[in-house]
Amino acid sequence: MTPVTSPSPSSLTVLVIGTGGREHALVHALAQDPAVAAVHAAPGNPGMAAEATLHAVDPMSGDAVASLAEELGADLVVVGPEAPLVAGVADAVRACGIACFGPTGAAARLEGSKAFAKEVMEAAGVPTARAFVCTTVEQVAAALDELGPPYVVKDDGLAAGKGVVVTEDRRAAVDHAAGCEQVVVEEYLEGPEVSLFAITDGRTVHPLQPAQDFKRIRDDDQGPNTGGMGAYTPLPWAPAGLVDEVERTVLRPTVEEMARRGTPFAGLLYAGLALTSQGVRVVEFNARFGDPETQPLLALLDSSLATLLLAAATGTLAEVPPPAWKPGAAVAVVLASRGYPESTSSGGEVITGIDRAEEVDGVHVIQAGTALSGGDLVTAGGRVLAVVGTGADVAAARAAAYEGVAAVEFEGVQHRTDIAKGI
Template sequence: MRVLVIGSGAREHALVSALRRDAAVSAVFAAPGNAGMVQRAQVRPVDPCAAEDVVALAAEVAADLVVIGPEVPLVLGVADAVRAAGFACFGPSAAAAQIEGSKAFAKDVMSAAGVRTAHSEIVDTPAELDAALDRFGPTWVVKDDGLAAGKGVVVTTDRSAARKHAAELLEQGHRVLLESFLDGPEVSLFCLVDGETVVPLLPAQDHKRVGDGDTGPNTGGMGAYAPLPWLDDATVTTIVEQVVRPVAVELVRRGCGFSGLLYAGLAIGAAGPAVVEFNCRFGDPETQAVLALLDSPLGELLHATATGTLAQVDRPRWRDGSAVTVVLAAENYPARPRVGDAISGVGEGALDDSAMVLHAGTAVRADGCLVSAGGRVLSVVGVGADLSEARRRVYDRLATIKLPGSHYRTDIGLAAVENRVEV
């Protein structure tokens, strides 16, 4: 099988690495890829959002499967174009991708499917804002209704901060979603979905805020770990049967059945799981940890999902142990990051390394030097017999990497190790 992976982040680097472990995958292409993928894939230039160019590249490399990583091409309908050209494609249609592209659409789907989620209101104009804010609190959750790369959310007990963020979004012409605050630890559950067939992967937990102890602004994600020692299999089954499957069935009923990776972000509170958000693709940085533990052939799972045969393949098998991903970020991230600084100590490493470095915001200068080229620069993944060992390996590896002004969280997975996560 020849597989074309569309995207350029650490998520796509993780997909490429996992596909390389699949004996049935004879060639992997990454477009536009990044500086770290060149040892594991044939990297080709492409604009991921240009449907005609993606289709042309799929034809050029004779792809048996196209995997679209980022959400923006999916929301823009690139998967539709790829399928229309006759290629198997892992990724939902533009209509189904609205589950992430429009939070209002997602709320409507969840309401129709009877899925628990936060109470919410849409604000379209500044004139509505103050009265709407008065109906929420004492913790305000303010979201951009559209795509915001994980950074369009403010959760705060400061009404003025909530109002400021909402006003900025409205000034930019974006609708605002106000939500009630959901208590309890958050869980990311990835599910392969083929119409009404739902196959869960390992649950993971993302760490969104930039600083230790969940302090500072939200980011695209500063680290994750999997599996979750405090989440039992029965709760995962409940999430699948009461959350993901009803949403998948409702999308089929609406004529936009989902095909690809449906990501449910949930809060596990006293009353049970409640949805924080849905995404239409693999999440970053959770993917890096989850795929590090996958023992099944990834190509088979993705191809079966793309071709409507997911119900016919074996359920995923997993390695024993735990995996931890920690994001190395550039100076000033999540604000405008400093770029162009030299990175040392990365190396390539074996595909089955116990501490693997995946690239996100990197580039290679004309002189061959690896430099930073984005906010989230690298994802370092540690794998161990348990969460403590995985944490030790990832932080030992991070200590060998040098990037001026860079920063990372030191507490990814720590609360679970110390049994401070309560459900």
């Protein structure tokens, strides 16, 4: 393997892998970073084209991504989505001697297998829900009986944020498990949920500020789970010392346990948390930036994103100051296509009003499921856009975001009206 060297964090050429809203948010932040000279995205989306050069590359092919990085003379590759990370795309890039932000395929199992994540948490003493790993109908039935309702059943593998069922209906829980090869059945955790990301090089851990996302498709947390319908940061109601506590009891023990196993985790460690009456509990781990929490978080980041990611990729994070944050708040509201998440329209609905939305003070629009057709911007996925508003506080940021939402139109559009309401 070619050793990865640390280039000077100035005039960097950065390649972002992926097509969605998370990747557009990363491109948007990197394009404004003084340390960055050029941003490329593969395969990207139309929204990224204004700030990055796009390349038609299969994001699941490590060889293709590595070859493109070499061709571009990239100083840093950022792998956005979970599926390429679990497939080992970051390994292929590093094998060419190019710095890559994202865990190895072995370390990305923290997201790729919920059973593996539970095993790691148990070994590291990380507080989490009691759970059973099940591969048969009989095991599922026994676990449901043992834990009782509400029933929580999680597909063990990757499911794009939609592999979890939380229900009082035992039949629905059994049916969900029947459609999965292996599931984790776990106790229901009562309490508000928080997303806390941390950038790590496998030794040093730099937490970001907490965010909260909204998983259900409809207002008041009704309807099925989605990949996320909105998010906001910071959390004025969060307990004092939450970040320090999670760093001490969750993030550092997990990073240390992964290193002990010989599969150090370097990249973005995402801890989904429940703040229960018994204390903080881990709901899930992800191995990459979360979507849509990344959109408001990066809107408030006051540090060089490229410098942080490069240091994590080259094992030098201890030499970089922790992330700094702009004052105020940010709120992201997702606009989804008709039928999402149960089904998605065939796409092709013309999108208008993005320019008008971005005329609102403090608003920018992140594209996810979009495409170009005959010169028009059209829908091409379940979650189509995220309108991000910033302001002096959560209420002001929310007002800006929803003013932007009102300007955007496409046939069948759906969005929640209660993101960050009353905060």
